[in-house]
Amino acid sequence: MIDSLRKNCGLPDEELMNILESDLYDNALVYEADIVRRSVYGTDIYIRGLIEFTNYCKNNCYYCGIRRDNKNAERYRLDSDDIFKCCSEGYSLGYRTFVLQGGEDMYYNDKKICSIVYRIKSAYPDCAVTLSIGERSKESYKAFFNAGVSRYLLRHETADEKHYAKLHPNEMSLKNRKRCLWDLKEIGYQVGSGFMVGSPYQTVHNIISDMHFLKELDPDMIGIGTYITHKDTPFANKNNGSLLLTIRLIAMLRLMFPHALIPATTALGTIHPLGREMALKAGANVIMPNLSPFDIRRKYSLYDNKKFTGTESAQSKESLEKMAESLEYRIVVDVGDVKRL
Numbered sequence: 001m002i003d004s005l006r007k008n009c010g011l012p013d014e015e016l017m018n019i020l021e022s023d024l025y026d027n028a029l030v031y032e033a034d035i036v037r038r039s040v041y042g043t044d045i046y047i048r049g050l051i052e053f054t055n056y057c058k059n060n061c062y063y064c065g066i067r068r069d070n071k072n073a074e075r076y077r078l079d080s081d082d083i084f085k086c087c088s089e090g091y092s093l094g095y096r097t098f099v100l101q102g103g104e105d106m107y108y109n110d111k112k113i114c115s116i117v118y119r120i121k122s123a124y125p126d127c128a129v130t131l132s133i134g135e136r137s138k139e140s141y142k143a144f145f146n147a148g149v150s151r152y153l154l155r156h157e158t159a160d161e162k163h164y165a166k167l168h169p170n171e172m173s174l175k176n177r178k179r180c181l182w183d184l185k186e187i188g189y190q191v192g193s194g195f196m197v198g199s200p201y202q203t204v205h206n207i208i209s210d211m212h213f214l215k216e217l218d219p220d221m222i223g224i225g226t227y228i229t230h231k232d233t234p235f236a237n238k239n240n241g242s243l244l245l246t247i248r249l250i251a252m253l254r255l256m257f258p259h260a261l262i263p264a265t266t267a268l269g270t271i272h273p274l275g276r277e278m279a280l281k282a283g284a285n286v287i288m289p290n291l292s293p294f295d296i297r298r299k300y301s302l303y304d305n306k307k308f309t310g311t312e313s314a315q316s317k318e319s320l321e322k323m324a325e326s327l328e329y330r331i332v333v334d335v336g337d338v339k340r341l
């Protein structure tokens, strides 16, 4: 079974379901995933400096702490100088990728985004700029690409229409989310997608749909994080997702997508003190520590108790290096592009 996953030859749904619903295969999955990861990326772990530059959002996703209707969220926006300062600090710390992430905030129109990106790329041509600012038109994506953005992260969150409708208000659609992902691919971005594990109403069939969709999209980056609830959302009383299922899925995705850049997400570090270490052992090879100014970090609160200090902080690179070494990996100063086989 595991061998079939590794060869990415597509297991029947019943077999995927067997693996997803049992802890019987976990040790073998993690063991094999580590072998595959080492065969493509060696012991390298890529680090990305994450700059959360706005927590305004026009959307109202039911699970998200910075949704439009959360009146308790303290809103902020960083200007070009603030963002540039983060990049300068990140560059001296050894970061060679900057991830500009924000809610869907139309205050940052194409012109503003392009000028910020152009400024970063002019000063640091050896660095990659990744954007993660949600759904935009194909024209906007083209403009960002031409300004120097080479990667775009946009999780599909769930590939099942009915499940999508339970997580999002009517004005949002899975169809448009997928349209964005295909547009990004066509333009030439390295594309990242992914989903939440254990989001409310998720079934094992939904997760299998996610795997099918990822296979079809064949993204360069796959980000999955355990769902963690936020007290100021309509899902305040829902349960968190399972750490063990997330780790199992990371290992399965590594076997199915040997080339993929897979982050050990902050959500994993939040749900368990060793969550990110477990993810790295299961095939994850990217860490995205927070490079935003300290005073705004707690305000980018997508879910409760989100970590932004210690090894979640870009400034703690030495601790990150020690953590990686303790697992027999190595943090590298590298732009960290995808390695397609």
Ligand code: SF4
Pocket: 057, 058, 059, 060, 061, 064, 065, 066, 067, 068, 102, 103, 104, 134
């Ligand atoms: S998940 Fe993204 S699009 Fe949805 S409310 Fe949060 S920031 Fe906005």
